Every structure is written in structure tokens, then in C-alpha cells.
Amino acid sequence: MQAEELIVVGGGLVGAAIAYGAARAGAPVTLLDQGDIAHRASRGNFGLVWVQSKGEKLPRYARWSRDAVTLWPALAKELLDLTGVDVALRQQGGFWIGFSDAEVQARQVMLEKINTAVGGIPYEILDHAALKARLPAIGKGVAGGSFCPLDGDANPLLLLHALHAGLKARGARVISSVDVTQIKHRPQSSDFEITSQDGQRWHAPRVALAAGLSNTTLAAQVGLHAPVSPNRGQVLITERLKPFLPYPTNKARQTNEGSVQLGYSVEDVGLDDGTTVSAIEAIAKRAITTFPILGSVRLVRAWGALRVLTPDGFPIYQESASCPGAFVATSHSGVSLAAAHAHVIGPWMAGLAPTPDEFDYFAGERFLDPTRSFSNAH
Ligand SMILES: Cc1cc2nc3c(=O)[nH]c(=O)nc-3n(C[C@H](O)[C@H](O)[C@H](O)COP(=O)(O)OP(=O)(O)OC[C@H]3O[C@@H](n4cnc5c(N)ncnc54)[C@H](O)[C@@H]3O)c2cc1C
Numbered sequence: 001m002q003a004e005e006l007i008v009v010g011g012g013l014v015g016a017a018i019a020y021g022a023a024r025a026g027a028p029v030t031l032l033d034q035g036d037i038a039h040r041a042s043r044g045n046f047g048l049v050w051v052q053s054k055g056e057k058l059p060r061y062a063r064w065s066r067d068a069v070t071l072w073p074a075l076a077k078e079l080l081d082l083t084g085v086d087v088a089l090r091q092q093g094g095f096w097i098g099f100s101d102a103e104v105q106a107r108q109v110m111l112e113k114i115n116t117a118v119g120g121i122p123y124e125i126l127d128h129a130a131l132k133a134r135l136p137a138i139g140k141g142v143a144g145g146s147f148c149p150l151d152g153d154a155n156p157l158l159l160l161h162a163l164h165a166g167l168k169a170r171g172a173r174v175i176s177s178v179d180v181t182q183i184k185h186r187p188q189s190s191d192f193e194i195t196s197q198d199g200q201r202w203h204a205p206r207v208a209l210a211a212g213l214s215n216t217t218l219a220a221q222v223g224l225h226a227p228v229s230p231n232r233g234q235v236l237i238t239e240r241l242k243p244f245l246p247y248p249t250n251k252a253r254q255t256n257e258g259s260v261q262l263g264y265s266v267e268d269v270g271l272d273d274g275t276t277v278s279a280i281e282a283i284a285k286r287a288i289t290t291f292p293i294l295g296s297v298r299l300v301r302a303w304g305a306l307r308v309l310t311p312d313g314f315p316i317y318q319e320s321a322s323c324p325g326a327f328v329a330t331s332h333s334g335v336s337l338a339a340a341h342a343h344v345i346g347p348w349m350a351g352l353a354p355t356p357d358e359f360d361y362f363a364g365e366r367f368l369d370p371t372r373s374f375s376n377a378h
Helices: 013-024 059-083 101-118 128-134 156-169 212-220 277-290 292-296 338-349 364-368
Strands: 006-009 029-033 094-098 124-127 144-148 173-176 180-186 191-196 201-204 206-209 229-238 252-254 260-262 299-309 316-319 326-330
Touching (some): 013 156, 013 206, 013 326, 059 156, 059 338, 094 128, 101 124, 128 144, 156 173, 180 212, 206 212, 212 299, 212 326, 229 277, 277 292
Parallel strands (some): 006 029, 006 206
Antiparallel strands (some): 094 144, 180 191, 229 299, 316 326
């Protein structure tokens, strides 16, 4: 296959990983990014590299997530070797924490269902005593939990930095402060014309749309259906503490620097990425119930960030049928899936690898089926 130029619109975790993967595979790549005015989930997320519980309603997604986290160590190592940036990957497993026996039992049913459908996603269900033996800091209010040895976490800001540095190291052009407003398919010249708000223009035979919340309007211009909407998550961070939490959990994770990140709210508030006292209070209370040691530490920061969610919470990866060479990618697990976006999606969108198997499941047209209803509650 011949390497054609690929323009990637969007330099968050999804676009940067795809662009990096395309450049790594040998394609000439240009990345266009809006820059500081943008809403960026990639700068406000929780940093989990997570597979347990993913894809209960879509086994192809469970398999995709499993394979993606398996690729993560290779991505972390190559980014370190190429850029000198250590993304602080820690992947010795992760714990989900439950507060009632009913919740833990429901968890077991779900994890068994996923593992039966897909295989290769090992898990353990732990009661309070068994969990306490592994995570001595848990409080009395914790009923139990689940553990998956494939899970982990990483520093998402360093990941974004490493991907951008890796792009440059592999010869890609990265252009920021560019607000792409128009994408025109020009079949007569076999390319796309991409225009920014300030009138700049670029041309390439391939374009990958990875522009987060802008994907819906941009994708529609090249015959793709990519409905996404914002969903706010608030996250808190504590002062630095001595290490007490050797594994990430879905409620809290201690970073390699010692601070503890506490998550997170799930709020439908449009494009408001602010913080609220009520959400901060609820997150802090839940964290203290989980790990009572946190009751006496200081919070140093709180922020809100907007998730990029499809109606069912699963990704969209698709090439346009009416404008071949135009692709869209959106995912609510930009950290967890980063290695698959780099090693699989990037080469595919650059035309250097075939479409991954059973990718029809990720087509945006699924949302046009009037017989289906969707929920992205997570
Ligand atoms: C609170 C919270 C916690 C999360 N926790 C996790 C987690 O633990 N693990 C995990 O895997 N995922 C997590 N996520 C999700 C993860 O952050 C996202 O999947 C990921 O950041 C999405 O990346 P993105 O590049 O699609 O979007 P964004 O980060 O939103 O980036 C979009 C990019 O597109 C650019 N852009 C937008 N419009 C245009 C335009 N018109 N022209 C040019 N450029 C444009 C912007 O500049 C921006 O850089 C979390 C998200 C939140 C909010």
C-alpha cells in the first residue's frame, strides 16, 4: 500500500494517537488543532487504562478494549525511547470498589457475561476481607470489589505531550490555533479541501476527523453521522501523600507524584465545564468512605472537563461511503484505547492497513435505527 498524506483534525488524545500511529506507519501527516480555546477532555480526565466492565452490551467493544490495553506497554516504551517522556504507565491490575453486596453481585454477573462473550479478561470478585488484604486502606463502608489484572493507569497529560513530541520526532507537521470549519470532498482532484475559520486551506487525499465535540458538524460535511454530546465530569486532586494506594481504583488513584486523584461526577450540563460545591462535596465524601485516610488531607484542586459521548457511549470509527478517504473517530476512552488508536486506527486511516475486522459495529449509522434506543449512562 502506498503512503498518502493524511490530515488529522483534532489534537486531543484521540487525534494525536491516530496521527502518531499514521506517521509511525510511514504516512506523511499533518495535524490541525484548535488549541487553547477548545474544550478538551484529554486535559481533564482520570487517567485509567481500563478494560474490566467495558462492552457488556457490545462484545466487539470488549474485545477492542482488551486488545488495546494489551498494546499499551509497547506504546509506553516506544514513546519513552523516541521522546524521553515517561507517561507513568502502571499496569499491574486495577480495582473497582462496591458499597453494597447487591452492587458487587451485579458486578460479578456483568464481568462473567463479558468474559464468556469475549474471553481473556480475567477478573476476581472480592468480599470486604479479601479486598482489605489487597488494599489495606479501604474503609468499613466498602462491601467488596472486583480486580482485573489487565487494568492500570497512566499520566494523561504526559501521554498527550509524548504523542505530540512523538509526532514531531516522526516528521509530522503539527499546526495549532486552527479552527477547522469546512471540509470539502473534491472527487475530480481526489482530495479534500480543509478550510479554517481564518481562511487557511489545506489539501490531502485523506482526512481523519478526531475533533472531539466538533466531530458531529465536521463529519456531516463528508457524509458521516457522528452524534456526540458533552457530559461533565468533575475531578479532585489532593496534596501529595506517602504511597498508600498501589493500584488504581475507579474511585481514587494515587499518582506517581503522590497526589490522589478523586473521581468523578457524571453531569448533563451542556458546555459548562466549571465546578460546583455540591459535586466536590459528593466526590470527597465518597472518597473518604472508600479510603478514610483521605478525611484529613487537603484538596488542592478541582476541575470540570467535558466527556465526548455518543448516544450509547461506544466509539465511532468509520470511513465515509460517499467520500472515500474521509474518516471519523470518537471515543470516550481516549486513554485506555490510546495504543489501539496509534497502532491500529492510525495505519488504517492512512490507508496502510486494512479495516479491522467487524468494524461495522462502530459505524455511526447505528444511531439512525428507529427500532433501537440508546443509553450512555456509565
Ligand atoms: C472527567 C473525565 C474522566 C475521564 N476518565 C477517563 C479515563 O480514566 N480513562 C480513559 O480512557 N478516558 C477517560 N476519559 C475520556 C477521555 O478523556 C476522552 O476519551 C479523550 O480525552 C477524548 O479525546 P478526544 O481527542 O476525542 O477529545 P478532546 O480531548 O476533547 O480533544 C478534541 C480536540 O479537537 C480539537 N478540535 C475541536 N474542534 C476543532 C476544530 N474545529 N478544528 C481543529 N481542532 C479542533 C481541540 O483543539 C481538541 O484538542 C475521561 C473524560 C473525562 C471528562
